[in-house]
Amino acid sequence: MTDDKRAPILGATAGGGGAGAAVQENIHNPVEGVFDTVEAVPGSKKPDTILTAQNVTRRFGGLKAVDVETLHVQRGAITALIGPNGAGKTTFFNLLTGFDNPDEGHVELNGVSIDGVASHKLAAKGMVRTFQLTKALSRLTVLDNMKLGAKNQPGENFLKALVSSMWTDREAEVDAQARELLARFNMTHMADEFAGTLSGGQRKLVEMARSLMTDPEVVMLDEPMAGVNPALTQSLLGHVKQLRAEGRTVIFVEHDMDMVREISDWVVVMAEGEIIAEGTPDAISANQAVVDAYLGSHHDSELDFGEDS
């Protein structure tokens, strides 16, 4: 709303009608080349920062789960957050989105401090997240899951809810928006099913689509591709690129380096709570410290940073 670079969620967006694999190749990247001048070191400044974290720490007993000195996130780009299991990625997400409070540190969104801001207020400020363990609202229909994300619905106020005429107009808009987003995610046929009947991958889709109902500026996805089959992964990747094309900022956690290379503009690497590297996907793949961090706790994993995988 404040950011006119962002296209409206519905309407004129190129390729918005359905992201087939063929369309994805043509999805425009508005931040192409922006990172050319950015230094590939932890805490590096970005040309246009939307989210900043300073000295954010979180301890669980003796364990320092998160200890991030500085992180700047570029507006309108897809930033990948990678790191071994237990690196603190999810905890860091929780701290950024108000689901957990840091022991110390500051977070700014659009230059305004969001320290101590309750999680539910961040949606209004344009930040939305999804969860590593997908949270489908089982006994709501898929359509109701979607509609829940809508902002500015007066019918969510107790007294206004009593008078249908105060919210039915907005509800009709919300309904149309929800159906259009479902169509974009190829989920129209499931609209009236309970979300609890969906498969794991379909739930991921619904959760992502639902988060878009809030018309977010920053979308934070915690392992959106985990457990999703390759074909669906391709379409999810297309959706994420689409978000960038619409001018939204995406931060996502992902373990699969191929995926990261395919869609991210910038990669941030966490290990043992700290950010140990930042850089373009190519630079990160070649970074020995990163490979060590991964292999250090993943001896038996099949992670491969080479291009030939």
Add this chain to the structure above:
Amino acid sequence: MNWDLIFTQMFSQAFGVNAMVYALAAIGLNIHFGYTGLLNFGQVGFMAAGAYGVAMTVFWLNWNFWLGIGIGVIFCVVLALILGVPTLRLRADYLGITTIAASESIRLFVRWRGNRERTGAAEGINDFADSFFALNVFDKPGNESYQFLFFEYRANDLWVMLVGWIVVAFCVLINWQLIRSPWGRVLKAIREDEDAARSLGKNAYSYKLQALVLGGVIGGFGGMLQVISKQSVQPDTFNPVITFLIWTIVIIGGVGKVWSPVVGSIIYWGLISLMITFMRELIGTGAGPNLDRFLNLSILNVDQLRFVIFGGALMLLMWFRPQGIFGSREEMALDDR
């Protein structure tokens, strides 16, 4: 065997004062548990708050009875806030524990001798609802009782029934409207997953508090109706067993459905009455086997047996239709995933 008596008794109980009172309490509990997922094991506390709100206003403060209805509502709101404010940020079980304790505390507090001038202590308060019966449209000289279908009602009972069922209908309507609104959608989302609702910008704490207040006030109406109908409030009628009867009613009807509390209550009170009159007839008329001989049953202790039978019936219901009458099995199965 007097089948006439058995069935008239059954129908008059099924649509009688108890059925209305418990329907209201169950509508409230259904909003708490069925729609919002709040564990309230002290719904009887809200009934007591409403009941004593009315009675104490008249008895202790000497204020107008109708003002007492408002005070009863305020009592329920305050109780909901006391219960909800500290616990609703915590896990669901904390509210459950607190509600049990609070409902017992209320009962013990009002029956405490030191409160004699305020609450009437163990003897309770009587004859505080004259203003209510003064408005009785059925109470005409020379017309003390009415024939209605096959039942005969005293004018005052008919008046209570009329007002009571109007209140029930009104609460069902409010319930229905709220649940179909976006407000109700947020409640259900919170029941399913609070964090998801928060991530989408919904203030889960505030909604849970609103639901607790709403369901509590509706339960309070039930308590008011109960004591007004008898013109008497007694602390020991608000014992914890009542809460579990209310849960039973919600479960019979089917959790999270608009009509289930009302239908559940009608069925519960109808069956309870059917069993008692039937068994009394069986023993009293000697028409059946000599139960006195080998079950030690007599007209004096047969009352308890109906709860045993009812418990058995409830187990069968859970076995064959765990979703209750209106619930959907498909929806219920989604819980497990």
